Amino acid sequence: MLRLAATLVALLLSVTAAVSTPPVLHRGVGLHQWLNWSPLATDGSYRWPPYRTVDExxxxxxxxxxxxxxxPFAAIKALGFDFVRLTVDPGPLLATDxxxxxxxxxxxxxATKKLLAADLTxxxxxxxxxxxxxxxxxxxxxxxDTPESARYVAMTxxxxxxxxxxxxDRVIFEPYNEPAHYPCDASGSDDWQTIMAxxxxxxxxxxxxxxxxxxxxxxGSITGLTDLVPxxxxxxxxxxxxxYEPHSFTHQRSETEGGFASGLPWPASEGTPDSVVTMLETQMDIAGLDPAEQARNLQAVAPFIAEYFAEGWGEAQMVARVGEAVAWAKVNSIPTSRLFMGEFGAxxxxxxxxxxxxxxxxxxYLAALRTDAERHDIPWAIWEYSNPYGMTVILPTGPAVPDAKMLKALGM
Structure with missing residues (x-):
């Protein structure tokens, strides 16, 4: 009954509200290391007050x-970004009331006011x-319809x-990140549709x-979006x-500690399976891996290398994939400027x-994807501003300076 009442209130508000549009977004960056992974106390509970300070x-x-x-936030603005996708651990909010x-x-x-003061949406x-x-x-x-879901929704x-x-006019609320709710086909439930509504x-x-x-x-994939009924x-x-498609290119890393999985080209036509294997052998030689270790590594990655080249990933596939989101928007009479590529990177x-x-x-890869999004007037946020994991605007080691070549690929 309460959920029905909330739905009716929302419908009334949508009818009576003055016509308005979301804040205009163009080029943004994810800021993930600041307010995620809120520090813990020695007993495993959240340190209080929660969240890291800027200095931390x-x-x-x-x-x-x-x-x-x-x-540091004025520095983000100075790079040419007009907004930040600020990621926040909801754990301390769920743990309290x-x-x-x-x-x-x-x-x-x-924290949000600090970003707004730097003229960032x-x-x-x-x-x-x-x-x-x-x-x-x-x-x-x-x-x-579980207590966990109800508590989260109420917290929003x-x-x-x-x-x-x-x-x-300056703040947009994104209440979820990458919900799973698999499988992503007709055999799945409509739970996520219900939760999102x-x-x-x-x-x-x-x-x-x-x-x-x-x-x-x-x-949070394109498939998940196109399954949604708005x-x-x-x-x-x-x-x-x-x-992040193909994932085999954007997230090249081994599941095995100390393994090697790297060097797939973009597009696939820029290389061959043999050239990738040769590159890996050279890197493993430099690292001092013995022949048995090298053989195990190559055996582990061989299926992924073969699959990548068999699929022949390139700009045509990328454009087609983004085109699925564009087509979904048009079918549902949603302007493509209200689509949002909230994360991408490699x-x-x-x-x-x-x-x-x-x-x-x-x-x-980044230039092709960014260009295609902008062709459809889709705002985007690159993942992410600063981290030590290789997917970052700020160079991961040494002086904290921007990756100028990456920014150029982003048209900045």
Whole structure:
């Protein structure tokens, strides 16, 4: 009954609200290392107050002295980004309620204000992680009509109330990241459709004007988006998809500790299976792997190399895949400017050659995907601003300076 009431309120608000549109987004960057993985106390609970400070964030993966002086958020703006996709661990919010939750929300409000002060629009993304299991990714992947799902949906109302005073012209609320809810075919349930509709209704009961990023299931992929029925659509909704396809190229790394999986070219026509194997053999020789270790590595990656070249991935497949999202939007009378490529990227080859793509291949991939999104007027957010894992705008080691070649591939 309560869920039905929330839905009716949302429908009334959508009818009576003044016509408005979401804040205009163009080129953004994910900011993930600051407010995700909220620090834990020795007993495994969240440290309080929760979340890292700016100084803790900057010193987390590298010496703080690597960073230049000045406002780090103004530096993001100076690179040419007009918005930040700010990822936030919802765990401390789920672990609390009442006054305690309000304390956590106050921390997040002040953090958002720092970005707004740097003239950056903020996509505020609740981004579940695995750190504390009972408040992690299993919650958003729980079936509809479970206590876990209901608690999460109810929590989004408190977040919307916190964001509302910050300005609906500058802040967008993205309540989920990459929900699973597999399988992604007719054999799957409609649980995610139900959860997403209930979430929109819950937030709309707070405000008809705050913009919301809606995501599909299946890891937030294009398939998840096109499976979604936007029966709850209104002018202040954006529709997200993440594009890491082919995953075999964007996430080249071995599942085995110390393994080698790298060097697939983009597009596939730029190389051959033999050239990739030769490159891997050279890298393993340099690393000092004995013949038996090399043979095991090559045996592990051989099927993936063969599959990649058999599929012949290139720009035509990329354009077709993004085109599925575009076609879905048109069928549902949604302007493509309300699509949102919320994440994309590719791992840069590590110094030891164990993982990632050569820089030239990575840049070709990023340029092609970014260009295609912009051709459809789809705003995008590159993953991510700074991390030590090879998918980063800021170079992962040494002075914290931007990757100029990557920025050029992004048209900046």
């Amino acid at each position: 964030w900057l010193a987390n993966d590298r010496p703080a002295t690597d960073w230049p002086a000045g406002d 009442g006054e305690r939750r309000q304390e956590a929300l106050a921390v997040l409000s002040e 903020v996509v505020f993304n609740l981004h579940s992680v695995t750190q504390v299991a009972q408040y992690g990714v299993d919650v958003i992947n729980a079936p509809a 109302a408190d977040v919307a109330k916190m964001l509302l005073p910050l300005g609906t 209930e979430t929109v209704a819950t937030i709309r009961a707070i405000s008809a004007e705050i913009s919301i990023v809606v995501t599909g299931a299946c890891g 029966s709850f659509d209104d002018p202040n909704l954006l529709y997200s998809f993440h594009m 791992i840069l080859m590590s110094a030891d050659g164990r993982m990632g793509a050569f820089d030239a291949d990575r840049r070709r």
